[in-house]
Amino acid sequence: MNTTIAKPEIEILDPLMRIPEGVLGNPYPRLANMREHAPILWSPEGNQWLVTRFDEANSILRNNKFGKRLDKWRHPNFLMRGAIKYMRPGQNILLQDPPDHTRIRSLVNTAFTPKVIHQLEEHITEIADGLLAKMLRKNSSDLISEFAFIIPVTVIAELLGVPASDREQFKAWSRKITMGAAGGGCPMRIFDSILAMQGLRSYLSATIDRKKKSPGNDLISTLVEIQAESNDRLSKSELLANAVLILIAGHETTVNLIGNGTYNLLKSPDQKKALLHNPDLINGTVEEILRYDPPVQVVRRLANEPMEIGGVHIKPDDALTILVGACNRDPRANPDPDRFDITREKPKHISFGAGIHYCLGAELARTEARIALHQLFDAAPDLRLDDTPALYKGPFALRGLQQLMVTTR
Numbered sequence: 001m002n003t004t005i006a007k008p009e010i011e012i013l014d015p016l017m018r019i020p021e022g023v024l025g026n027p028y029p030r031l032a033n034m035r036e037h038a039p040i041l042w043s044p045e046g047n048q049w050l051v052t053r054f055d056e057a058n059s060i061l062r063n064n065k066f067g068k069r070l071d072k073w074r075h076p077n078f079l080m081r082g083a084i085k086y087m088r089p090g091q092n093i094l095l096q097d098p099p100d101h102t103r104i105r106s107l108v109n110t111a112f113t114p115k116v117i118h119q120l121e122e123h124i125t126e127i128a129d130g131l132l133a134k135m136l137r138k139n140s141s142d143l144i145s146e147f148a149f150i151i152p153v154t155v156i157a158e159l160l161g162v163p164a165s166d167r168e169q170f171k172a173w174s175r176k177i178t179m180g181a182a183g184g185g186c187p188m189r190i191f192d193s194i195l196a197m198q199g200l201r202s203y204l205s206a207t208i209d210r211k212k213k214s215p216g217n218d219l220i221s222t223l224v225e226i227q228a229e230s231n232d233r234l235s236k237s238e239l240l241a242n243a244v245l246i247l248i249a250g251h252e253t254t255v256n257l258i259g260n261g262t263y264n265l266l267k268s269p270d271q272k273k274a275l276l277h278n279p280d281l282i283n284g285t286v287e288e289i290l291r292y293d294p295p296v297q298v299v300r301r302l303a304n305e306p307m308e309i310g311g312v313h314i315k316p317d318d319a320l321t322i323l324v325g326a327c328n329r330d331p332r333a334n335p336d337p338d339r340f341d342i343t344r345e346k347p348k349h350i351s352f353g354a355g356i357h358y359c360l361g362a363e364l365a366r367t368e369a370r371i372a373l374h375q376l377f378d379a380a381p382d383l384r385l386d387d388t389p390a391l392y393k394g395p396f397a398l399r400g401l402q403q404l405m406v407t408t409r
């Protein structure tokens with residue numbers, strides 16, 4: 001008898017392709033299908049491997065045979081190939097390999113140690129309380145624009161030494177820059193993102209010039225001093241590239257940790273009740289939000305040499321794109337992974353990456369989210385979602401809500 005084994009239908013979710021609204025809203029079933037049937041899957045349209053299993057992703061991130069030479073990446077869209085080259089004039093640590101990465105990371109690290117972040121706790125609490133006092137005077141508010149966005153953007157602006165009052169301008173630049181990487185490769189969006197990058201770079205260049213003349217007690221002033229002492233420790237273009245990176249990464253992600261967290265808690269009344277009943281669960285709550293609905297969904301590496309991984313043959317310069325949300329919901333890493341459970345024992349996740357590029361701002365992001373959620377539910381235990389649908393915005397790589405309308409009493 002002639003038997004054929006039917007191949008399971010795998011609908012690929014490739015972040016480089018246009019992603020339908022419904023899938024953007026809930027990508028997890030499609031990611032689970034990929035993970036269970038082809039955990040390291042070649043995407044012909046995206047010209048890259050898609051990695052959806054926890055152990056494989058974790059070992060790729062910790063292995064120096066995979067690196068960051070993204071200029072070698074054969075991106076399927078020629079406009080994007082040009083944009084990638086343009087977007088990295090100078091170097092930021094997110095795009096560097098050792099030894100340059102090690103040299104610069106050690107310079108910027110000092111501003112984000114647990115000790116430094118601990119000293120900010122009181123100030124972050126004041127910011128959160130000030131915003132809540134305004135929000136709670138009204139019946140209905142957008143939690144994203146009135147609360148979740150303002151905390152991280154204010155803190156990162158102060159740490160860097162740029163006026164937090166320019167935050168709407170940072171938001172506009174950041175939005176355009178990150179949308180350039182959205183799937184589908186729309187030429188207008190790519191063009192807009194290049195213009196926005198130029199705007200942000202000129203702004204921070206002017207800030208750097210100002211700090212040379214009158215330094216302050218902030219990270220840009222510290223880096224300006226290091227650069228003036230020795231161009232070998234930090235070049236001018238590296239200084240600017242890292243200021244750009246830290247300003248964008250410092251708020252574009254944490255707004256979504258607070259937003260996705262509030263949304264998932266309000267959608268799960270039993271979990272919200274557990275947190276209200278036992279506020280000591282807050283640290284585990286933040287870890288579970290990171291695992292369950294991660295703000296950064298895509299991390300990429302390029303193979304430096306040929307190798308086998310997960311039974312798949314990888315060639316030099318192949319791109320491997322790790323789909324973080326799929327890996328965090330791998331049942332081999334976390335039992336019952338589609339359940340949002342703030343009492344989970346040590347949820348395993350790679351939401352801050354792993355290895356040498358492990359997120360510089362992880363301690364800051366955790367602290368901001370912990371304080372924001374604690375103060376929010378302490379001040380408004382009856383907080384509810386209103387009837388406006390909460391829509392996840394693009395790009396897929398940065399998962400967050402456009403707005404989150406809540407009823408505050």
Ligand code: HEM
Nearest residue numbers: 093094249250253254257296351352353357359360361365
């Ligand atoms: C919830 C919030 C955040 C998430 C989910 C997040 C996620 C990540 C991830 C996944 C990486 C690794 C990327 C890779 O391996 O290619 C990373 C790196 C990085 N993050 Fe974050 N991040 C967050 C907040 C922040 C904050 C507040 C800052 C502010 C300083 C920051 C600055 C950076 C920098 C500079 C890197 C590059 C580190 C390196 O390459 O050595 N991030 N982040």
